[in-house]
Amino acid sequence: MKSDSSSQESATHSPRLTRNQQAVLDVMRQQADALSAQELYSLLLERQTIGLATVYRALETLKLHGLIKSRMGANGEAFYSLVTPDQHYLTCLQCGQSFLLDHCPVQELETHLQPSVPFKVYYHTLEFFGLCTPCADTKGT
Template identity: 40%
Template sequence: MVKSNPNISNRQNQILEKLGNCDDELSGQELYRVLHAGESSMGLATVYRNLQVLVKKGLVRSRNLPTGEVLYAPVKRDVHHLTCVDCGITTSLQGCPVKNINLPQSKTKNFQLLFHTLEFFGLCQHCLERQST
């Protein structure tokens, strides 16, 4: 169970809790369906509006797929991906390649870092072989 955050609304807490209890990222549509099936029902526009607030507060990260779909996850889940630009298949990376990177002090002294994203785009083996034939 995810601990309630007193600095956000009840609906935002509900969204954060559902994302935190999920093993993977969710699209806004998927999150809407999960919330609608439970006791935390809210409209689709409300889900997206609150997701944007959570992203701006640095509590939720968003990841844009080549298809235009956006996936959401809590920032505490530091997962990065390899994404095929042809078929859209995504593979999670184990560990974070930039977790211990040293950012220049001159650039970050007046900046509170909330989270980072790192994505790699290319062709999976299947699409690479299909395109070379």
């Protein structure tokens, strides 16, 4: 799969990182779930003195290097996680719960797209928004 090799390539050939960027990456590697910048900031403060603006700058740099990705929650807040291949979600607009899809419906498109454009794909995302069954039942839809 293209996204697997792209993710691994960017992770194994990572650029030199500042101490703060490395600290953010280290904390993210210890987390199973995606985190908001505020959550990362709180975890980092337990280990070192760091400013929230520094956390945001580190996150942006790590994204540009293809080491992490972000996705927006239903409330518009960004959540950050390590780049892993093929994670796609169904997100409920009412309760905010996300359900991970078990397969990638667009992998073939990425495979065909990659060699045809002058662009290095680190990862791709796909997210559907709607109502989960419990929320839909309470709305009467």
